[in-house]
Amino acid sequence: MxxxxxxxxxxxxxxxxxxxxxxxxxxxxxxxxxxxxxxxxxxxxxxxxxxxxxxxxxxxxxxxxxxxxxxxxxxxxPLDLDEFRSAYFVRSSLECAAAAEAARLAGPADVARLRQHVDAHTAALAVADESTFFALNDAFHLEIMTIAGVPSVWSVVQNAKVHLDRVRIAHLTRASTYPLAPIVEEHRQLVAAIAAGTPDEAAAVMHAHIAKVLHRVDLLRDLRPELFEMPRELTAQIRTISGPAAAGRRLHSNDKSQ
Structure with missing residues (x-):
């Protein structure tokens, strides 16, 4: 259903x-x-x-x-490594820049709101409310965009990150436990860098935070390769729709994961 x-x-x-x-x-x-x-x-x-x-x-x-x-x-x-890489590039580029800009612009009220977000994360983690936790995660990242003065950029990130979120949710529901406590700690580190007004540090923390998904996709491919595979009988039609290169990439991904 x-x-x-x-x-x-x-x-x-x-x-x-x-x-x-x-x-x-x-x-x-x-x-x-x-x-x-x-x-x-x-x-x-x-x-x-x-x-x-x-x-x-x-x-x-x-x-x-x-x-x-x-x-x-x-x-x-299927989960698509090409779409995943593109989404990762978009998210990493835009969110690291936003974190640096937020560190330049944030005032006490902005930092207070970010700390409230982290407190809400901690509360959701304590009761293992994963749905609320990930909704709060999005709200936290949107808040950083807002402080940076570019809230509309979040829609670009959202459109791209669906391919990252598919990997995250597949890992959580089909592979193994997705550790949530480190996310809260990384958010605390982000808030600290923004509060300290250190753009380079804020960007570096954000980059490390987002890059964790790279390990997750590798682990998921090892554990559940079928999630990345299109039925073989349909690959010729993918070639017609997307072009030979796209079909070849998907076939290559399937071969590597078998």
């Missing part, structure tokens, strides 16, 4: 809510990488008509989270 039938708030269109519901199910692996999904089945499950579901599928195909194959159906994209 993806979700209960949609209850659309006035501020969101049905199409947007359907998109978010399916995207969330891909992100948390409710819809498994490599699995085939049905437009009709999704419409029934979400209590929506086929039109917003079709629109959502088109958006998710552009996001590289779905592949649509004529006469074959729609397939959830």
């Amino acid at each position: 993806i979700a209960t039938p949609l209850q659309t708030p006035a501020s969101a269109s049905v199409s947007e809510e359907v998109y978010r519901a399916i995207r969330g199910a891909i992100l948390d692996l409710t819809l498994e990488p490599g699995s085939t999904i049905s437009e009709n089945a999704l419409a029934r499950e979400l209590g929506a008509s086929r039109t917003p579901v079709r629109e959502a599928i088109q958006r998710l195909e552009r996001d590289r989270l779905l592949f649509v194959f004529p006469q074959r159906g729609t397939v959830v994209a």
